[in-house]
Amino acid sequence: MHAMTILILLPERDATDFSLLLAARNPNLDIRTWPDVGDINDIEYVIVWNHPAGELKKYPNLKVIASFGAGVDHIFKDPDLPANVTITRLVDDSLTQQMSEYVAGVILNHRLHLTTYREFQAAALWSPKHARSGNTVCLLGLGKIGLSVAAYLNRLGFTIRGWSQSPKDIENVKTFHGEQSLSDAVGNADYIVCLLPLTTETENILDKDLFRKVKKGAYLINVGRGGHLNEEDLMDSLYHGQLDGACLDVFKTEPLPDDHAFWRHPNIHLTPHTASVTNLEKAASQIYENYQNMNNNKPLLNRVDPSKGY
Amino acid sequence: MHAMTILILLPERDATDFSLLLAARNPNLDIRTWPDVGDINDIEYVIVWNHPAGELKKYPNLKVIASFGAGVDHIFKDPDLPANVTITRLVDDSLTQQMSEYVAGVILNHRLHLTTYREFQAAALWSPKHARSGNTVCLLGLGKIGLSVAAYLNRLGFTIRGWSQSPKDIENVKTFHGEQSLSDAVGNADYIVCLLPLTTETENILDKDLFRKVKKGAYLINVGRGGHLNEEDLMDSLYHGQLDGACLDVFKTEPLPDDHAFWRHPNIHLTPHTASVTNLEKAASQIYENYQNMNNNKPLLNRVDPSKGY
Numbered sequence: 001m002h003a004m005t006i007l008i009l010l011p012e013r014d015a016t017d018f019s020l021l022l023a024a025r026n027p028n029l030d031i032r033t034w035p036d037v038g039d040i041n042d043i044e045y046v047i048v049w050n051h052p053a054g055e056l057k058k059y060p061n062l063k064v065i066a067s068f069g070a071g072v073d074h075i076f077k078d079p080d081l082p083a084n085v086t087i088t089r090l091v092d093d094s095l096t097q098q099m100s101e102y103v104a105g106v107i108l109n110h111r112l113h114l115t116t117y118r119e120f121q122a123a124a125l126w127s128p129k130h131a132r133s134g135n136t137v138c139l140l141g142l143g144k145i146g147l148s149v150a151a152y153l154n155r156l157g158f159t160i161r162g163w164s165q166s167p168k169d170i171e172n173v174k175t176f177h178g179e180q181s182l183s184d185a186v187g188n189a190d191y192i193v194c195l196l197p198l199t200t201e202t203e204n205i206l207d208k209d210l211f212r213k214v215k216k217g218a219y220l221i222n223v224g225r226g227g228h229l230n231e232e233d234l235m236d237s238l239y240h241g242q243l244d245g246a247c248l249d250v251f252k253t254e255p256l257p258d259d260h261a262f263w264r265h266p267n268i269h270l271t272p273h274t275a276s277v278t279n280l281e282k283a284a285s286q287i288y289e290n291y292q293n294m295n296n297n298k299p300l301l302n303r304v305d306p307s308k309g310y
Numbered sequence: 311m312h313a314m315t316i317l318i319l320l321p322e323r324d325a326t327d328f329s330l331l332l333a334a335r336n337p338n339l340d341i342r343t344w345p346d347v348g349d350i351n352d353i354e355y356v357i358v359w360n361h362p363a364g365e366l367k368k369y370p371n372l373k374v375i376a377s378f379g380a381g382v383d384h385i386f387k388d389p390d391l392p393a394n395v396t397i398t399r400l401v402d403d404s405l406t407q408q409m410s411e412y413v414a415g416v417i418l419n420h421r422l423h424l425t426t427y428r429e430f431q432a433a434a435l436w437s438p439k440h441a442r443s444g445n446t447v448c449l450l451g452l453g454k455i456g457l458s459v460a461a462y463l464n465r466l467g468f469t470i471r472g473w474s475q476s477p478k479d480i481e482n483v484k485t486f487h488g489e490q491s492l493s494d495a496v497g498n499a500d501y502i503v504c505l506l507p508l509t510t511e512t513e514n515i516l517d518k519d520l521f522r523k524v525k526k527g528a529y530l531i532n533v534g535r536g537g538h539l540n541e542e543d544l545m546d547s548l549y550h551g552q553l554d555g556a557c558l559d560v561f562k563t564e565p566l567p568d569d570h571a572f573w574r575h576p577n578i579h580l581t582p583h584t585a586s587v588t589n590l591e592k593a594a595s596q597i598y599e600n601y602q603n604m605n606n607n608k609p610l611l612n613r614v615d616p617s618k619g620y
Contacts, residue, residue, distance in 0.1 A: 097467070101418055101421065101422065101441075102422060104414070104466070105415070105418030105419060105421070105422045105424060108411055108414060108415030108418060108419075109418075109419050109424050111415070112411065112412060112415045112416075112581075112584070113581075113584075114415060114416070114419050114425070114581070115425065115428050117579070117581045117584075118425050118428065118579055120582075121573055121579070121580055124566075124568045124570075126564075126565035126566060126582045127582060128582040128583065128584045128587075129584065130587070131408065131411075131584065131587070152466070155465040155466070156411075156414070156462070156466070157407070255436035256436060258434045260434075263434040264434075269424075269428055269431070270427065271422075271424070271427045272430075272437060272438040274422070274423075274427075274439065274441065277438075277440070277441070
């Protein structure tokens with residue numbers, strides 16, 4: 001009989017709750033939580049988020065690395081990643097719905113000056129402002145999440161432009177692809193939203209070259225990864241008024257260090273990586289289903305293409 | 311030939327811009343701006359917002375009172391309003407669109423804790439919270455604006471309940487009507503939004519009787535009129551935790567006095583009557599069209615029923 005072993009390798013969190021949700025699906029599972037790994041030969045299937053580099057090559061029988069979220073950049077940044085192992089990620093309708101609501105909420109907040117009025121309130125200042133009228137949103141990234149955000153914003157009456165690495169044809173979205181068309185994509189937009197996977201091609205894509213091409217007064221929303229953003233270039237662009245402001249949910253280092261300048265910048269709003277949060281129940285179902293697929297030699301769901309990195 | 315006289319009676323604003331927009335439609339118009347009225351016998355058509363009580367009965371030939379906004383409560387509160395005068399209001403797609411965006415923006419702001427994170431930011435506090443999941447919105451008021459807000463929120467996936475004085479049948483909205491069903495309407499809602507006209511029946515409708523019937527932790531949005539809200543009852547309900555918070559755009563006295571307790575309440579957010587702002591171009595078009603209708607003995611657009619008060 002098969003060993004039924006799953007390793008949970010989530011160094012940043014107490015995995016007790018997730019372990020119980022997996023056990024509820026099959027009480028015979030042998031669930032181990034890193035660093036209490038036991039016999040390394042037992043480990044064929046591992047659930048990871050930000051594992052220590054080099055750790056995964058220690059398991060001689062490893063077959064599947066399951067990311068504990070939608071992103072897999074945290075896996076590929078390990079230079080000693082074992083070859084010929086299947087990598088999967090979570091795909092979850094609630095993740096795409098959360099992301100759509102976050103992007104729409106941030107855009108409407110900016111358009112309606114809700115945060116500004118809250119700041120006026122502290123000074124008992126009654127000072128009406130015109131709502132902003134800019135209506136064009138450029139989405140960088142047109143994967144499942146990008147498509148969902150585009151459809152959601154379309155329903156609210158926004159005009160959507162979208163950019164991706166490879167060509168796409170999407171209803172009600174003016175699409176652009178490839179590095180040379182990035183400036184055309186962002187050029188006319190009032191809001192620029194980064195929803196890209198983090199790869200060597202997209203690292204630091206939000207930099208001074210891009211900010212020089214945006215419409216004066218545009219607003220940036222980064223819900224991709226901290227690695228997409230050149231932080232100094234953002235500060236410069238805000239200083240010179242090219243960008244009007246930014247809302248950031250992801251950072252190069254999380255939690256953002258106490259002394260980071262972003263905390264105190266009046267035109268940078270930040271949220272603590274909450275735009276889209278893994279639902280534990282759904283994650284447990286999807287991860288257990290793929291574990292069964294592995295054992296039954298069935299194709300795995302939501303496989304990642306290592307040559308693309310997403 | 312007809313005198314072509316229009317009186318602008320907008321004591322709270324400099325009407326120069328609006329006067330120019332009307333003149334652009336017909337250079338032969340004799341546009342007068344209160345208090346420089348000239349011969350009171352010339353005045354058949356007046357544009358008003360918050361006129362001094364008793365002023366309108368001074369004009370013996372007055373035929374039409376045109377409200378400078380969607381609401382007409384400011385007209386009916388005059389105890390000396392002349393009888394047998396036609397009253398009209400502005401109906402403007404941009405007003406309904408603005409209101410929809412405002413209500414959605416406030417709901418998403420609350421759901422995503424955007425203001426809370428902004429307050430955390432001042433203290434460099436990284437403290438992720440779960441997004442709120444409550445999805446049911448009760449709209450009080452199902453006129454043109456209420457219908458538009460309902461459709462907009464439906465497109466975002468919210469479940470809509472609606473209450474009005476008279477029965478309505480609206481797709482995708484569970485409707486209630488009449489005073490006795492108000493508690494059923496608000497009972498299950500996560501968000502309660504007041505979009506009612508202000509009449510003797512709806513004055514102080516947002517009071518302790520209603521707040522006792524809401525779900526614990528519900529959130530109130532008042533974009534009707536300040537007169538809909540019993541301010542002390544709101545403070546009590548927040549103190550006892552029945553309501554989680556409120557966002558108010560309208561107040562009994564505007565601007566809200568400096569020493570008003572709402573300015574300093576942590577769970578009351580306020581905006582300075584900006585949820586829906588009259589577009590001057592559209593207002594000028596609609597008001598001039600009705601002026602022509604009056605002169606040509608055609609039916610006027612957007613007449614108000616004085617027996618209902620809206």
